[in-house]
Amino acid sequence: MSVVHFTRYRMEIDLSGVPAVPELPDGYYWVPWDDSLLTIHAEVHYRAFHDCIDRYLFPCFSDRDSCWFLLREIRDKPGFMPQATWLIGAANGCVATIQCIEAEPRVGSIQNVGVLPRHRHQGLGQALILQALHGFHEAGLKRAWLDVTAENEQALRLYQRLGFRMKEMSIKEIHDWKLEEIS
Numbered sequence: 057m058s059v060v061h062f063t064r065y066r067m068e069i070d071l072s073g074v075p076a077v078p079e080l081p082d083g084y085y086w087v088p089w090d091d092s093l094l095t096i097h098a099e100v101h102y103r104a105f106h107d108c109i110d111r112y113l114f115p116c117f118s119d120r121d122s123c124w125f126l127l128r129e130i131r132d133k134p135g136f137m138p139q140a141t142w143l144i145g146a147a148n149g150c151v152a153t154i155q156c157i158e159a160e161p162r163v164g165s166i167q168n169v170g171v172l173p174r175h176r177h178q179g180l181g182q183a184l185i186l187q188a189l190h191g192f193h194e195a196g197l198k199r200a201w202l203d204v205t206a207e208n209e210q211a212l213r214l215y216q217r218l219g220f221r222m223k224e225m226s227i228k229e230i231h232d233w234k235l236e237e238i239s
């Protein structure tokens with residue numbers, strides 16, 4: 057049996073002075089939150105995380121129905137922020153999702169962000185995050201954070217480029233993940 061360790065970092069950003077949301081590439085458009093879109097967020101989330109290391113840490117990411125329940129749980133949180141929760145649409149349907157909550161007073165949390173593999177590397181991930189950060193800022197929030205798996209280098213680079221920085225954490229706050237066997 058192999059034991060695999062994963063480290064998750066918490067990264068934070070000050071919401072004053074966040075860069076403007078860029079124009080989406082041709083053929084893509086913004087889809088604001090609506091309750092009727094919960095299933096679409098869940099489907100995009102499921103497909104976006106299919107090849108991501110996080111599926112080992114969060115087994116629910118590998119199952120369609122569990123993604124739906126996860127999305128419903130986020131939607132039902134008292135701090136759910138529809139104004140920071142978006143889809144990106146394209147000709148054949150939605151291709152990217154971001155879901156956010158106010159985790160503490162005036163502090164936003166990006167719960168999940170995912171772009172379908174075929175639509176990556178065009179700036180959609182960056183645009184989604186900036187769109188969410190502006191949603192937080194317009195709602196009066198001051199800071200935002202997210203958690204990222206250390207091995208997810210693509211995501212880490214993106215967050216650092218946007219100005220997220222590692223949060224200093226107490227030992228109690230640090231989550232080290234140990235999985236017995238992954239295949």
Ligand SMILES: CC(C)(COP(=O)(O)OP(=O)(O)OC[C@H]1O[C@@H](n2cnc3c(N)ncnc32)[C@H](O)[C@@H]1OP(=O)(O)O)[C@@H](O)C(=O)NCCC(=O)NCCS
Nearest residue numbers: 104105108169170171176177178179180181182204211213
């Ligand atoms: C992480 C994730 C959201 C990034 O989405 P994305 O749409 O590819 O993000 P971007 O396009 O903004 O940036 C990705 C790369 O494309 C590059 N890029 C952006 N626009 C580009 C363009 N027009 N042409 C070429 N490259 C471009 C960026 O510079 C970046 O390069 P880098 O990897 O060298 O840093 C996506 O990989 C994903 O969904 N992964 C699976 C789920 C996941 O890991 N989510 C995060 C959990 S914390």
